[in-house]
Amino acid sequence: MSLVAEEIRVAYGRREAVRGVGLVALAGHVTAIVGPNGSGKSTFLGALTGSLPFRGTVILNGRDIATLKPWQQAAERAVLPQATHLAFPFTVIEVVRLGLQSGIAGARSDVPMRALARVGLAHHAGRSFQDLSGGEAQRVMLARVLAQVWEPVAEGRPRWLLLDEPVSSLDIAHQVQVMEIARSFARAGGGVVAVMHDLNLTALHADRILVLCEGRRLAFGAPSEVLTSDILSRAYGCNLGVSVPPPPGVPYVLPHAASL
């Protein structure tokens, strides 16, 4: 089972932000989308989630998403936005419960609480969401998304996590925590597609990487094939060394993934 996008084009007015990008993401993999600012990463993800009007086809688990109702899509994939502004003073646990499909888990389910425990925020369940720091809010949103697709595989079909810069407002420890949650979701048979900024974190956790540049696909493949000095320098328009030791005396920080 897979998430397949073909010839995706998205335009803002006359400017085409995504110009014919394709992707095959497999269940069991973490697929990362990287590229410079304005390369169309989030826009491309917006097409995959069906929140932006686009041309092309997106096939989710064998079904064209254009033919699926919102609740049918919601049963198969959950989406983490970059940032959320909450309009009313819901508590943390109430926000996580919003992710529940009324059909699969009632309000009495312990899934929301377990999802919160997963991101290490269970003890904040009763706090007002609007009082959280940016990083905490981002993790609560991840818990909401996890509650929506709690079982990575349901009815014989993988479920999908589509994450838009899931670690952008997190400190390094929580970056690792969130990426390991994504990893274990994929290991359990689910599919993960994530827009990423941090190339080192991506190298550690992604199985496949799509590199976008000016709305086009520049490269796609395993980290070792894609994260090369040549491809990255072309994508980002500056000289980038890969696996070159830092100059003597310059400290270099790289988190170690527990799963490696």
Add this chain to the structure above:
Amino acid sequence: MAAVLEDLPAVPDRMARARALHWGLAGLLVLACIASLETGATGVSLSGVATRLVQGVELTRTERVVLYDIRLPRLAMGLLVGAALAVSGAVMQGLFRNPLADPGLVGVGAGAGLGAILAIVLGAALPGWLLGLTGNQLTPFAAFLGGWASTLLLYRVSTRQGRTSVATMLLAGIALGALAGAVSGILVYVADDRQLRDLTFWGLGSLAGASWIKVLAAGPLILLALGAAFALGRGLNGLALGEATAAHIGIDVQRMKSVAILAVAAATGAAVAVSGGIGFIGIVVPHLLRLASGPDHRTLLPNAALLGATLLILADVIARVAIAPAELPIGIVTAILGAPVFLWILLKRRGLVAP
């Protein structure tokens, strides 16, 4: 994982509190109804009438008229209008994702007001058959039409390719409100003294004109709209996360917006038509309930109906007894009570008053 969960502090269950509140508000509403039937300009009282009914004594003609033709329809209209205004406010706030939104924003208020003014000032110039068609109900009828027409116009203006932009609707509503205000100004300028007096009193709102005809005209529309609004609870909760996320968790956002706007137009249009301009119920009631039991729309909407009806009926009692035997327009009472609460909400939002 289970062991981890057991060590956690208990989370207050606001859903249970909201349900308890539900019964408390229902009790309060019953008390308000009794108070409303009990008080009035004449000496007729509910307790006196009840005693006589139990003893099997015929009611006097005055008592029957006061109770069945004046106080009961007035009570029924208060119930309907109060619930309609409070629920419309809560739905609008959910739709616009802003706790200070008001049905006036979608143009119902401006359109209804213009309709009423047109009817009052130009009504006499209409051909006789048209006047006969609406009987003496030309003003509420025109107000209802005006409210609906402006809402549908705004809805059309702000919908492109099947997507309604609430931001555009808000801005267009402001423009339409200014236009309606200007036309109203012209009409006020040409109106004679009696018409000016009618205009003023219509704008202040009152349940004094209540009759069974009005209750029957507005009732079904308001009840239908309330029923539709109560079904929006989960959708409005999702919308609190933003439109895109609401769609991601499985809500048909466009359909929900259409239902919400039509329900608000129907409920507010009908309420304004029969009772004039009654302010603050739509903002104050949902806000108080959010403070008491949280913003979950699944409980907020029914509780808003109960509290809105209760407050409007009590305001009507005050309007009737404050300067008896004369009556205050109820809009004055709700404004005197509601405006300070509204200011307090604003101050609290700026963090100047401790919650």
